Amino acid sequence: MESHEDFAHVGQGTVAGKFLRRFWQPVLVGDELVIGRPRRIQVLNEYFTAYRGQDGAAHLVQDACPHRQTQLFLGWVEGSDIRCFYHGWKFDPQGNCVEQPAESEAYRQRIRIRGYPTREYLGLVFAYMGEGEAPPFPLMPEIDAVKDSVLYNRHPVPCNYFQRIENDMDELHLHFVHKVSTDEVGLVEFPEIDVTETEYGILRKGIRRESGHNVTRTAFWMMPNVLMTFTPGRPSRPQWMLHLAWRVPISDTEMCSFIVAAEKGGGKGLKPRPEIEPDANFLTAEVLAGRMRVQDIDPDYPGLFMVQDNVALGGQGQIVDRSLDHLGQSDKALIFLRRMWSRELLAIAEGREPKQWRRPGESFLQERTRELELAGAFTS
Ligand code: FES
Numbered sequence: 001m002e003s004h005e006d007f008a009h010v011g012q013g014t015v016a017g018k019f020l021r022r023f024w025q026p027v028l029v030g031d032e033l034v035i036g037r038p039r040r041i042q043v044l045n046e047y048f049t050a051y052r053g054q055d056g057a058a059h060l061v062q063d064a065c066p067h068r069q070t071q072l073f074l075g076w077v078e079g080s081d082i083r084c085f086y087h088g089w090k091f092d093p094q095g096n097c098v099e100q101p102a103e104s105e106a107y108r109q110r111i112r113i114r115g116y117p118t119r120e121y122l123g124l125v126f127a128y129m130g131e132g133e134a135p136p137f138p139l140m141p142e143i144d145a146v147k148d149s150v151l152y153n154r155h156p157v158p159c160n161y162f163q164r165i166e167n168d169m170d171e172l173h174l175h176f177v178h179k180v181s182t183d184e185v186g187l188v189e190f191p192e193i194d195v196t197e198t199e200y201g202i203l204r205k206g207i208r209r210e211s212g213h214n215v216t217r218t219a220f221w222m223m224p225n226v227l228m229t230f231t232p233g234r235p236s237r238p239q240w241m242l243h244l245a246w247r248v249p250i251s252d253t254e255m256c257s258f259i260v261a262a263e264k265g266g267g268k269g270l271k272p273r274p275e276i277e278p279d280a281n282f283l284t285a286e287v288l289a290g291r292m293r294v295q296d297i298d299p300d301y302p303g304l305f306m307v308q309d310n311v312a313l314g315g316q317g318q319i320v321d322r323s324l325d326h327l328g329q330s331d332k333a334l335i336f337l338r339r340m341w342s343r344e345l346l347a348i349a350e351g352r353e354p355k356q357w358r359r360p361g362e363s364f365l366q367e368r369t370r371e372l373e374l375a376g377a378f379t380s
């Protein structure tokens with residue numbers, strides 16, 4: 001496989017890894033990072049040290065101490081710096097070595113680690129893990145405009161991140177993977193798929209002309225790995241929902257969806273989504289091991305959608321071999337996505353600049369705001 005066709009491997013030095021590292025990515029839920037308790041985290045098939053300084057700011061630096069490689073998360077947080085547990089070398093969030101107790105001043109000045117720009121937003125800790133200056137931080141004014149409740153959380157999926165992205169392009173799976181729900185709302189007509197490349201990524205529509213209400217589903221998919229969907233209310237469930245999902249690789253065989261969802265009801269403000277019992281990942285593992293059937297899960301279980309997707313994706317294997325696929329006309333959006341990614345990765349592999357992806361323009365925000373207005377998002 002040519003390197004620009006390999007979407008799956010994202011470690012340092014891989015082409016897809018270089019592409020993803022050009023964008024800010026969520027790495028943790030903010031609540032997971034407690035002052036003075038550093039964490040070793042894995043993102044993009046690479047390890048990092050995340051910690052929260054005494055002033056409350058989140059920081060991300062490299063995994064191992066440059067002295068003799070002990071993982072930095074084992075050490076102490078001092079002010080906004082982190083001190084290695086083994087021999088006390090101390091680093092600031094930018095990666096400067098600020099103390100080296102048993103060495104000369106000249107030696108200290110020569111030592112540096114990687115320190116990555118971080119920013120907390122919508123309950124998540126984001127970092128820029130690429131080379132050079134970080135690009136402008138991608139704000140989400142659609143969510144910022146909502147005065148109702150905004151919930152954030154994350155959930156792991158036991159497969160490569162690109163399988164999760166491809167699923168975002170897959171409107172047809174709704175009728176099988178989420179059949180319980182589509183049956184309930186009478187969504188029976190298979191969609192006609194329409195895809196367009198935009199300044200931000202892909203505008204994908206699943207058009208159904210003959211069914212009852214809420215038939216055409218639209219997804220705004222932002223390069224390289226963010227899905228935005230707006231679900232208007234419907235008679236049986238009047239709550240609208242504006243949903244953002246970042247599909248972030250953890251390793252090459254596991255990914256994590258970072259979710260921010262604004263929805264009607266549930267009070268105001270930004271807060272973590274309540275834990276789901278039983279754990280969706282436990283149920284996913286049980287189904288994939290053949291100990292239970294996804295078809296037998298209680299339709300009212302709140303994590304059902306997640307388990308259903310996880311099972312379909314985990315069922316493809318940890319890293320699916322795309323050369324074995326037999327794609328059809330219903331896979332149009334997915335073919336479009338793969339072509340677009342190949343084009344971008346080829347530019348990177350050849351040392352050219354890929355397309356300058358931008359946030360959706362003003363008219364997009366106005367349209368979403370109008371939808372939210374109609375749904376009553378600003379009146380509560
Ligand atoms: S290994 Fe970190 S100071 Fe020695």
Ligand SMILES: [Fe+2]
Pocket residue numbers: 167173174177178309
């Ligand atoms: Fe799904």
